[in-house]
Amino acid sequence: xxxxxxxxxxxxxxxxxxxxxxxxxxxxxxxxxxxxxxxxxxxxxxxxxxxxxxxxxxxxxxxxxxxxxxxxxxxxxxxxxxxxxxxxxxxxxxxxxxxxxxxxxxxxxxxxxxxxxxxxxxxxxxxxxxxxxxxxxxxxxxxxxxxxxxxxxxxxxxxxxxxxxxxxxxxxxxxxxxxxxxxxxxxxxxxxxxxxxxxxxxxxxxxxxxxxxxxxxxxxxxxxxxxxxxxxxxxxxxxxxxxxxxxxxxxxxxxxxxxxxxxxxxxxxxxxxxxxxxxxxxxxxxxxxxxxxxxxxxxxxxxxxxxxxxxxxxxxxxxxxxxxxxxxxxxxxxxxxxxxxxxxxxxxxxxxxxxxxxxxxxxxxxxxxxxxxxxxxxxxxxxxxxxxxxxxxxxxxxxxxxxxxxxxxxxxxxxxxxxxxxxxxxxxxxxxxxxxxxxxxxxxxxxxxxxxxxxxxxxxxxxxxxxxxxxxxxxxxxxxxxxxxxxxxxxxxxxxxxxxxxxxxxxxxxxxxxxxxxxxxxxxxxxxxxxxxxxxxxxxxxxxxxxxxxxxxxxxxxxxxxxxxxxxxxxxxxxxxxxxxxxxxxxxxxxxxxxxxxxxxxxxxxxxxxxxxxxxxxxxxxxxxxxxxxxxxxxxxxxxxxxxxxxxxxxxxxxxxxxxxxxxxxxxxxxxxxxxxxxxxxxxxxxxxxxxxxxxxxxxxxxxxxxxxxxxxxxxxxxxxxxxxxxxxxxxxxxxxxxxxxxxxxxxxxxxxxxxxxxxxxxxxxxxxxxxxxxxxxxxxxxxxxxxxxxxxxxxxxxxxxxxxxxxxxxxxxxxxxxxxxxxxxxxxxxxxxxxxxxxxxxxxxxxxxxxxxxxxxxxxxxxxxxxxxxxxxxxxxxxxxxxxxxxxxxxxxxxxxxxxxxxxxxxxxxxxxxxxxxxxxxxxxxxxxxxxxxxxxxxxxxxxxxxxxxxxxxxxxxxxxxxxxxxxxxxxxxxxxxxxxxxx
Ligand code: ADP
Numbered sequence: 001x002x003x004x005x006x007x008x009x010x011x012x013x014x015x016x017x018x019x020x021x022x023x024x025x026x027x028x029x030x031x032x033x034x035x036x037x038x039x040x041x042x043x044x045x046x047x048x049x050x051x052x053x054x055x056x057x058x059x060x061x062x063x064x065x066x067x068x069x070x071x072x073x074x075x076x077x078x079x080x081x082x083x084x085x086x087x088x089x090x091x092x093x094x095x096x097x098x099x100x101x102x103x104x105x106x107x108x109x110x111x112x113x114x115x116x117x118x119x120x121x122x123x124x125x126x127x128x129x130x131x132x133x134x135x136x137x138x139x140x141x142x143x144x145x146x147x148x149x150x151x152x153x154x155x156x157x158x159x160x161x162x163x164x165x166x167x168x169x170x171x172x173x174x175x176x177x178x179x180x181x182x183x184x185x186x187x188x189x190x191x192x193x194x195x196x197x198x199x200x201x202x203x204x205x206x207x208x209x210x211x212x213x214x215x216x217x218x219x220x221x222x223x224x225x226x227x228x229x230x231x232x233x234x235x236x237x238x239x240x241x242x243x244x245x246x247x248x249x250x251x252x253x254x255x256x257x258x259x260x261x262x263x264x265x266x267x268x269x270x271x272x273x274x275x276x277x278x279x280x281x282x283x284x285x286x287x288x289x290x291x292x293x294x295x296x297x298x299x300x301x302x303x304x305x306x307x308x309x310x311x312x313x314x315x316x317x318x319x320x321x322x323x324x325x326x327x328x329x330x331x332x333x334x335x336x337x338x339x340x341x342x343x344x345x346x347x348x349x350x351x352x353x354x355x356x357x358x359x360x361x362x363x364x365x366x367x368x369x370x371x372x373x374x375x376x377x378x379x380x381x382x383x384x385x386x387x388x389x390x391x392x393x394x395x396x397x398x399x400x401x402x403x404x405x406x407x408x409x410x411x412x413x414x415x416x417x418x419x420x421x422x423x424x425x426x427x428x429x430x431x432x433x434x435x436x437x438x439x440x441x442x443x444x445x446x447x448x449x450x451x452x453x454x455x456x457x458x459x460x461x462x463x464x465x466x467x468x469x470x471x472x473x474x475x476x477x478x479x480x481x482x483x484x485x486x487x488x489x490x491x492x493x494x495x496x497x498x499x500x501x502x503x504x505x506x507x508x509x510x511x512x513x514x515x516x517x518x519x520x521x522x523x524x525x526x527x528x529x530x531x532x533x534x535x536x537x538x539x540x541x542x543x544x545x546x547x548x549x550x551x552x553x554x555x556x557x558x559x560x561x562x563x564x565x566x567x568x569x570x571x572x573x574x575x576x577x578x579x580x581x582x583x584x585x586x587x588x589x590x591x592x593x594x595x596x597x598x599x600x601x602x603x604x605x606x607x608x609x610x611x612x613x614x615x616x617x618x619x620x621x622x623x624x625x626x627x628x629x630x631x632x633x634x635x636x637x638x639x640x641x642x643x644x645x646x647x648x649x650x651x652x653x654x655x656x657x658x659x660x661x662x663x664x665x666x667x668x669x670x671x672x673x674x675x676x677x678x679x680x681x682x683x684x685x686x687x688x689x690x691x692x693x694x695x696x697x698x699x700x701x702x703x704x705x706x707x708x709x710x711x712x713x714x715x716x717x718x719x720x721x722x723x724x725x726x727x728x729x730x731x732x733x734x735x736x737x738x739x740x741x742x743x744x745x746x747x748x749x750x751x752x753x754x755x756x757x758x759x760x761x762x763x764x765x766x767x768x769x770x771x772x773x774x775x776x777x778x779x780x781x782x783x784x785x786x787x788x789x790x791x792x793x794x795x796x797x798x799x800x801x802x803x804x805x806x807x808x809x810x811x812x813x814x815x816x817x818x819x820x821x822x823x824x825x826x827x828x829x830x831x832x833x834x835x836x837x838x839x840x841x842x843x844x845x846x847x848x849x850x851x852x853x854x855x856x857x858x859x860x861x862x863x864x865x866x867x868x869x870x871x872x873x874x875x876x877x878x879x880x881x882x883x884x885x886x887x888x889x890x891x892x893x894x895x896x897x898x899x900x901x902x903x904x905x906x907x908x909x910x911x912x913x914x915x916x917x918x919x920x921x922x923x924x925x926x927x928x929x930x931x932x933x934x935x936x937x938x939x940x941x942x943x944x945x946x947x948x949x950x951x952x953x954x955x956x957x958x959x960x961x962x963x964x965x966x967x968x969x970x971x972x973x974x975x976x977x978x979x980x981x982x983x984x985x
Contacts, residue, residue, distance in 0.1 A: 010956060025284060034946060054185060060146075064685070067774035069660065077588075088324035095448050096739040099220060100887050107876065112159075113923060114548055115421075118412075120395075126727060130459055130607050151922050156198075156627075156724050177720055178269065180954065184690050187498075205465060214278065214323065215443060216525035234648075240403060247609065251946055259682065281748065283537060298350070299885055304631075329569070341966050348457070349817065352627075355661040356428045383408075385899075410431055417458065417524070421458075422450055422451075422453060424567070425450045425457065425461055426447060426450050426451075428461075428474075429443055429446045429447055429450065430443070430447075431810065432473065432476075435442060437473055437474070437981070438476075438477065438504060441480075442476075444479045445479075445480045446476055446479065446480060449479065453806055456479055456809060457476070457479060459479070460475045460476055460477075460479055463481070464476070469979075470978070470981055470982065472977070473981035474974065474977040474978035474980070474981040474982075475529070475974075475977070477977040477980050477981050478973050478974060478977035484496070486521065487520070487521040487522040487523060488522045488523070488618040488619055488969075488972055488973070489522070489523045489525075489528065489615070489616065489617045489618050489619070490517055490522050490524050490525070490617065490618065490619045490621060490972065491524075491525045491526070491615070491617045491619070491620050491621065491646075492510055492513075492514060492524070492525070492526045492527070492612060492621045492623070493527045493603070493606045493607075493620065493621070493622045493623075493627045493630055494506065494510045494526075494527075494528060494623045494624075494626075494627055495527060495528070495529065495589065495590075495599060495602070495623070495624065495625075495626035495627060496510060496589065496841065497510040497511055497528055497567060497572065498510070498511045498512075498743070498746070499511070499535060499538050499567075499568075499746070499855065500534045500535045500536070500538045500539055500567055501528060501531055501533075501534045501535070502855070503588065503589050505653060505707075505740065505876075505877060505878070505879045506623060506653050508740075508742065508743060508879055509653065509707070509740055510526060510621070510623065511567065511568055511570065511743060512741055512742060512743040512961045513745075513961055513964070513965055513968065514526060514570045515568060515569065515570060515743065515745075515961070516741070516960075516961035516962055516965030517965050517968065517969065518569070518570065519965075520965060520966070522969070524570060524571075525570075525571050525572070525573065525617075526567070526570055526571070526572045526573070527572075527573045527574075527575065527606045527609065527610075528572055528573070528574050528575070529560075529564055529574070529575055529583070529584045529598075529602045530574035530575060530576040530584055531584045531589060532584065532585045532586070532587060533586075533587050533588060533589070535573065538567065539565040539566070539567055539572070540565060540566045540567070540575075541564075541565055541566060542563060542564070542565030543559055543560075543564060543565070544562070544563050544564065545562045545564060546561065547562055548560065548561065548562075549562055549575075549605065549608055549609050549612055550608075551577075551601075551604050551605040551608040551609075552604060552608070552669070552670045553579070553601050553604060553670075554668045558577055558578060558601075558605075559577075559578040559580065560575050560577050560605050560608075560609070561575075561577065562574070562575060562576075562609060562771070563575075568745075568746075573609060575602060575605050575606060575609065577601060577602070577605060579601065580707035581594065581597070581598075583597070583598040583601055583602070584598070584602075590626075591826055595626075596659060596661040596665055596693075597668060599625070599626040599629070599659070599868060599877075600629045600665070600666070600668060600669040600693075601668070601669065601914060602626070602627070603622075603626075603627050603628075603630045603633060603669065604629065604669040606627070606630065607620075607630055607633050607634055607637075607638055607643075610640055610643070611641065611643045614657075616645040616646075617645060617646045618645065618646060618972065618976050619646055619647055619648075619649055619972045619975075619976070620634065620646045620647075620648050620649070621648075621651065622649070622650050622651075622652075622701075623648040623650075623699065624651070624652060624653050624654070624657065624694075625652075625657055625658055625659025625693040625694045625697075628659060629669055629671070629693055629696070629697075630648065630650075630697075631648045631696060631697040631699075631700035631701045632671055632676060632681075632682065632696045633670070633671065633697075634646070634648055634668065634700075635648070635669060635700050636671060636672065636675075636676075636700075637671075645974040647702040647703065647969075647972070647976055647979055648700065648701040648702050648703070649701060649702065649703040649704075649705065649971070649972065649975070650697040650698065650703070650704050650705070651699075651704075651705045651706065651707065652694055652697075652704070652705075652706050652707075652876075653706070653707055653876055653877070653923075654799075654876050655694070655706070655715050655721060655722050655724060655876070656693065656722060656799060656874075657694075658684075658693065658694040658722065658723075658724070659692065659693030659694060660684045660686070660690050660691065660692045660693070661690065661691060661693075662689060662690060662691075663677040663683075663689050663690060663691045664689075665691075666682070667693045667927065673691070676691065676696065677689075677691055680699070680730075681695075681696065681699055682695055682696040682699070683695075684721035684723070685724070685726075686723065692724075694721075694724065694853055695724060695727050698724065698728065698731050698735075699727065699731065700873065701734070702734065702975050702979075703736075703971050703972070703975050704728075704731060704734050704735045704736075705735070705736050705737065705968075705971070706735075706736075706737050706738075706876060707737065707738070707739065707740045707876045707877035707895050707898060708738075708739045708740070708876060708877045708898030708901045708902075709738075709739065709901055710737070710738040710739050710896070710897050710898065710899075710900040710901050711737055711875070711876045711877065711897035711898060712735065712736060712737025713737070714874065714897060715728060715897070716728055716732070720874065734969065738964050738967045738968060738971075739877060739898060739901050739902065739964055740877040740879060740898065740961075740964060741882075741959055741961035741962070741963070741964045741965070742879055742882045742886065742959050742960070742961070742962050743961065744886070744959070744960040744961075746884070747862075747883050747886050747887070748843075749766070749863055749886065749887050749955070750769075752859055752863070754850060754855075754856045754859035754860060755770050755771060755859055755863040756770050756773035756774075756860070756863075757769040757770055757773075759863075759888075760955070761888070761951075761952045761955035761956050762952075764888065764948065764951065764952070766863075767863065767888050767951075768785065768862075770860065770863040770864045771785075771787070771789055771864040771865075771866070773860070773864070774789075774820070774860050774861065774863075775818070775864075777860075778820065778848045778850075779845075779848075780818055780820075780845060780848060781818070781845035781846060781902075782844060786941075786944070787816065787817060787818055788812075788815075788817040788818070788866045788867060788936075788937060788940050788941075789815075789817065789818045789819075789820065789864060789865045789866050789867075790812045790817055790818065790866070790867045790869055790892075790933075791819075791820050791821070791822075791861045791862065791864070791865030791868045791869070791884070791889055792805060792807065792808065792821045792822070792823065792864070792868065792869045792870075793821075793822045793823060793858050793861055793868075793880055794822075794823045794870070794880065795823060795824070795825065795826070796823045796824060796825035796827070796830050796831065796834055796851075797825060797827060797830070798827075798830075798873065799872060799873055799874055799875070800869040800870075800871075800872050800873070801872050801873050801924065802825075802830055802833075802834075803895065803926075804871035804894075804895070804924070804925075804926065804929050804935075805821065805823075805869065806833075806834075806837065807926045807930070808869045808871065808928060808929060808933065809821070809837065809841075809847060809849075811847055811926075811929065811930050811933050812846075812847075812933065813847060815845070815933060815934065815937045816937070817867075817937065818846040818847070819846065819847050819848070820847075820848050820849075820850070820861055820864075820865065821834075821848070821849045822850045822852070822857055822858055822861055823850075823851065824851050824853050825851075834849060835851060836850055837849055837850055838850075857958045861884075862873055862883055862887040862889055863887050865884070865887075865889040866889060866890065866935050866940060867889060867890050867891075867892055867933075867940070868880065868881065868884035868889040868891050868892065869891075869892050869929075869933075870891060870892070870893040870894070871892075871893070871894050871896070871921075871924075871929050872893070872894055872896055872899065873894075873896070873924055874896050874897055875893075875894075875896050875897040875898055875899045876898060877897065877898030877901075878893075878897065878898045878899050878902070881893055881899060881902055881903055881918070882902060882959040885917060885918070885954035885955065885957055885959070886954075886955060886957075887955070888951040888952070888955045889954075890917070890918050890919070890936065890947075890950060890954060891903050891917070891918040891919070891922075892919040892921075892929075892932050892933055892936050893918060893920055893921075894920070894921055894922070894924060894928070894929075895920045895921065895922050900920075902959070903917060903918040903919075903920055904916050904917055904918065904920070905918065905919060905920045906918065906919065906939065906950065907919075907935060909919075914953075917950070917953065917954050917957060918933065918954070919932045919933075919935055919936045
């Protein structure tokens, strides 16, 4: 700015640099004083004129400043701070300033020049003039100049005084102008008022004449009469309006009278609605029971067969008493014989006393044995009666069972179906065969089932009646598939697997679901990265295969060492890449800067392994963004190579983590970024040059699932979908939510080796002992056995409601409980915050925070705690609430995602009692959590017996993988059958 100000002045050509090397002090002082004043004032044209007269002096001073660097800063600052006044200064036309020759300054300067001229003339006339004289002359000239400048100062201050006066006068002038304006306005107003007055006067006189006219004749056409008529009409209209309003008021009051009856009807309707809802839920229950009915039916007929066998056994047993009877008769015969012999002996009068004695004892014995025989006879008879009764009962129950079974099979009404139904089915099957939509073998099998009136083919037909030809075909082929196949070949590709490589719930799902599917008769295999930080001691028979699988990455092939081993009975392949970046040699699972590269490499290598191993899986199931690349890789690269037997299932365990990266990074694993970086494929919603791995898997998979039905709904919304809601909506047909289960072998309090004392729902003593053990271990107060202990085991991330977890600690303390937290955070500031809390409560007798990951300790906390807190902001499924219940710790949760599908409030009367298992709250705030905790504490303290029943009920709930695995099985089968159907169409 300083240079700008100076150059502007220099540009005007008023430089004195050629004549003076330093500015005179007075000149500087003057210029600064003048320029400051100018900045502070709003100048009138007159002032401007005065200023222009001074301009050469100011400009001179500014030029001096431009020469003196020391002064630049000061001037520049002032120049910039007073930009506006300076600009007005700069825009002043310089010509005006130059042309004004009447300036006082100029007078002083000209007198100096005159003196100089005289002196110069003298010098010419007297060339021998002395130096001292010259100096004296210059001094004189200087004095004159100083005098002139002082004069100038005076004149300027006078001018300022004058200027103040002028300003004053100008203000007064402006005031006077304003007053004149007001006066003129008032005059106009007065005129207007006068006009109005006149008008009013004429109006009054005309009204008077109307009044007078009332007594005389009225002119109908007169404007007043017309106006009057108008007024009357208006009046009439108003009356009508009032009438209408009255009617409306009456209506309203009638409605008000009807209100109570309407309310009554409303409440009746609500009651019937509730009833209908409960009927609906009953009906839904019945529908779900119907599926199991068939199995029950089969079980019943098995029972009938068993009972029949029992009956046969019973008949054999019944024969035994009759054998006894036969023996009795034989004995009787013997007795008779002996009696005859005795009689004979008596008749022959054998006179022997001994013999007589013998005879008497014999008689006694005979009497005794007769008596015994009679008694046993009685006993046998009563036993036979009992047998007969039980046989009758057995027959009755057999009949009952038969009837029940008959009734149930009638419900399924196979026989009730007309022959026409079966014939139509046969024709459909034949049609498909002729159209070559099904193979001869499939047709044979389906016809056989139809011929035998198999309930499954009837169900398949009824279920697919309204569906497309393609879907119908898939449903029927599924029947032949399940009849011929010993099970499916399912391969999970994942980044975690419990217990060897677990970060969260994903690890539990891989082993839990894998084992459940294996139990159902499927061939299950798992592919994992070979991390350096895995728990190798939990892998059985681990060994490296004598093979190297080469996989593509970044334009070349890299070797991968393949390891195999079993984890809890599941066969697992581990991939160890020989890549210089040592992708899985980092001492941790996730959170590396190159995670996108690490896992896209792994996905490619995993599919390559399956391809090179010549596997022909039915299902490849990938999980979360880390292995989401498998879906596009499979369909884009490997299907074209003929590796296409499988359907791809993708499960997203948490939509918060989607695996996004610059589009260019996708190229590394061999995917075609130009084809895939499109809004309907892998392009991320946030930027056009970003790709999204989860989006790719949703688009390219045949089945897409998430981990609970409620979460599946939540992610279809803008807030829940994290940018993927539209993608999920457009692929909604293949998207479903299946609630996770838990591994009930790993989480079983009656066999758990980690806990201090094993226990079960039938014997809760062990639970109390575990509570005491953990209090002792963590140095918590043990004085009150009944003091409730609240547990919390979690990753400390915002999703889990960390602010509410913090609140829960204080709330538990306030309510008189104890609190144990086990968790760690990948987010540094959260970890720090909890470290502070942990330190604060370091030696507190009721609170303990353990900020680490510790699987063994987690078992102890589940077993020891009475309540378990999960205040998540969102929760895709959540396993901890299920594990907690299995260990008899009652969950207190926020109603969201999978928590909403597995925890039902004990105080919610709309929920059937058998499902009530915990405490829930909706609002994600401290108030909501506090009130749920208060209710739980009250229940615990006031009703210990009912609390114990709740604990036992929770422990007996079935959260095993069985039913969830069946749902996955169903999805897989349907997808495989559909693919087979599509291959034939
Ligand atoms: P998420 O997968 O979101 O972490 P889940 O509730 O689905 O949450 O699964 C959490 C699993 O991780 C549970 O088995 C739980 O016991 C375990 N877990 C979480 N934090 C810890 C920890 N600090 N120490 C030991 N186990 C933990």
